[in-house]
Amino acid sequence: MKNDTENIILFPKWREILEEKGLKALKEKRYEEALEAFEELLDYDVQGHEIIIGKLLCLMELGKHTEAQLLCEDAMHQKDDHYFHYVHIYLTILFQTNQYELLMEQVEHELKDRTLPEIMREQFQQLYTMSEKMKDDIHIEKSSTYIDDLMEAIEANDYKTQWRTIKKLQALGVVPASKVVDLLHKDGMHPVIQTAIFQWLQAEKYPYLVHIHKLGMELDVKPIDIPEIEVHLTVKQVLFIISKLEQSNPTLYELIVRLLYRYLYVKYPFFPANEDAPQIAKALEILGEQYFMGKVEEEINLDDRTQKYIEEITICEKLYLSIIED
CATH class of the missing domain: 1.10.472 (Cyclin A; domain 1)
Structure with a gap:
């Protein structure tokens, strides 16, 4: 059902009052009250830049990041004169919600645009660099946790957990730690698990010699040299x-x-x-x-x-x- 206010014309005086009310409340950090005013204006199809930015700021301050992200994406699709301003807010939302990979993809896309103002180019690049570091830090933290999980699963002879954990580690795109590589020749290792580790090394183009002992056979080889x-x-x-x-x-x-x-x-x-x-x-x-x-x-x-x-x-x-x- 369409909004009841869709076909109602908002009198200029009332629009001015609502805009002033929303902007004043936003300035005074009364975000709920400001959001209510901005939403009423948008219900009347008043689509001014200041109103959309005001609503975005309110949503972010109130922790409604999903709603803010959707509104920002919709505003970006309009490709109007304020596009890069919306992009900047969008990137800020992604950073605050730990969506680092999506942020980096968006920045890579925007940096190709020759009309991107230089000051925003620098800001976007800074956000990219910070996101890259945060993503790497998260991967290192996760990697450490997963390796601990893997070693516990090995002690418990829990082969399926070993398999799932190795796949999680590989998905992080990190190079296997030396104690993981050593599992290629550890007595009692399941050969399927050893294969998963070896293919992980291949995926990371591991150039060093490793010793493998499985199914009664032994081999010293560089994973990067072995065909699939x-x-x-x-x-x-x-x-x-x-x-x-x-x-x-x-x-x-x-x-x-x-x-x-x-x-x-x-x-x-x-x-x-x-x-x-x-x-x-x-x-x-x-x-x-x-x-x-x-x-x-x-x-x-x-x-x-x-x-x-x-x-x-x-x-x-x-x-x-x-x-x-x-």
Whole structure:
């Protein structure tokens, strides 16, 4: 329903009285009274710059930041002569409400505008710098808390909490602490957790040598030098061998690809030998039909390497699903 005052004309004298009342109350810090006057003016569709700024200031002083932010965004959309004034207030609201990333995005956008007054350019840049520092401080504080949570989860053998905590740490975009890196060779670590840590190091382009001990294998490697699972030569060869299923049985193909990824995820960054691709593909097809299609194979003679991969893939599937639920 439209506001009852929408079609009513406000007499100039009454408008003047309301404006004077609102501005006087604002100056005297009687924000509730000032807000009431400004809102009444806006209800009559009196859209003056001073009225909108007055309402914004009242809302901010009264702690109504969400309402102030929405009003400011609406005023900014008008793109009038007071646009940058609204932007400045908008950035102030974002800073006060700890929305640092949104503030930084808005500043980056505004700094591209050549019509931005130089004095405001400097003020916006200052807000950007302060927000960047505040964001970094928050990340450091959160990182410290999450690392403590991770170590507690390790002591408790709580693998799912370990996984969730590592993902939270990675989302912060911080480089893993040395005691987190050391988990790559700690006895008793779940291989899925070790993979998550290794991929976190890769995401941060970690250039230093790390020692990995998992699933009875050891390796010294720089995370930045290891290819992602999907582009490894063995993976490409296996996918080529099973590609015939993509047309004849796309459902089975999709399930086998998922099974392959889970297997390699658990082992990562260790990869099976390239020359074993045919045996891996055969093992995946057998397991795909047995596990996912409900087909029980009659007893067949398999070479030792194929049998070995059936056993490995089965174990890795269980390890993967013990933590990650696709």
